[in-house]
Amino acid sequence: MMSLNRRVLLSAALVLLVFIAGITLTLDRAFYDSARIGVKDRLFARLLMLLGDTEVDESGELEIPTNLLDAEFGHVNSDIYAFVTGPANTILWRSTSSLNKPIPDITLLEKGKQEFEQITLDDEPYFIYRYSVAWETSSGDYPLIFNVMTATALLEAQIERYREDLWGWLGLMVVFLLATQMLVLRWGLLPLRTVSTELSAIESGRQENLKGRYPKELKLLTDSINSLITHEHKQQKRYRNGLADLAHSLKTPLAVLQGAIHGKNDEVARFETIQEQIDRMDNTIQYQLRRAA
Known part of the structure; x- marks a missing residue:
């Protein structure tokens, strides 16, 4: 039969591993949700900047001064890009950073509605933030949909680094806690080992x-x-x-x-x-x- 010391140690180790695994999954999910919200806030902030730089003339022509745009929209190799579509889902404007990027088929949105989602283009995942507005001019309202997109590669790399650090630190914590448990169990079960030693001495006649x-x-x-x-x-x-x-x-x-x-x-x-x-x-x-x- 397995010794009491080993039985208690294995039970404590099993409980500890289950607890650490639960904590790891919880922290991993919390970090992913937080990082996703961070991406959403970042895209929304860029969308607001784009809205602030946009003008629509009486004929419905879009005017977005290039020198006023966010710097991330002005570089071809930027990881974030934007485009604006009109009533017939036609692209009225696109940023310089979108020239070598795929543009998805955009469905219509109700006026004032916002949408953040993850889509797949050319087998690559992307985040997109969409905002539908009706631009008011003296000649009428012009429905526009502002779209800001970014690839998920940066987020996935960030999550991967976080998971490596998380598992590394939790692995060290498990080793430390197991070693501590062994010492605590050894100290806690010392009276039982003393009883066993004294019983052996009684059996051999060294004490009564x-x-x-x-x-x-x-x-x-x-x-x-x-x-x-x-x-x-x-x-x-x-x-x-x-x-x-x-x-x-x-x-x-x-x-x-x-x-x-x-x-x-x-x-x-x-x-x-x-x-x-x-x-x-x-x-x-x-x-x-x-x-x-």
Whole structure:
């Protein structure tokens, strides 16, 4: 059977691993949600900047001064890009950073509605933030949909680094906690090992009973063991005394029998003597047996 120390250690290790795994999954999900919200806020902030730089003339033509745009929209290799679509889903304007990027098919949105989602283009995941407005001019309202997009590669790289750091630190924490648990269990189970050592000493005759100081959880057990040992010693002493008394009581009848066998009395007297001593020995044995019981 598995030792108590190993059983407790394995149980504690299993509980610790399950707890750490639960914490890891919770932290990982919380970080992912937080990072996703960060991307959403970033796209929305860029969309507001784009709205602030946009003008629509009386004919419905879009005017977005290039020198006023956010710097991220002005570089071809930027990870964020934007475009504006009109009523027929036609692209009215697109940023310089979108020239080498895919443009999705945009569905219509109700006026004032905002939408943030993850889409897939050319087998690559992207985040897109859409905002539908009706631009008011003196000649009428022009429905426009402002779209800001970014690839998920940056977010995925950030999450990957976070997971590496998270698992690394949690791995060190698991090793530290397991080592601490081993020391705590060794200290906590020390009284049991002391009991085992003292019992071995009693068995080998080096001591008569348990003499150590034990916690209250083991006090009843050690007191019961000492009581059992004391009772056993008294019982053995009674047995020795009983055997000594029996041997002493049988010496006289045996001596009489020995004399009767070699005596010169007639057969009748010899038989009576032998029978008398046999009865005496039987009574003595029965008495000692009752006394021992």
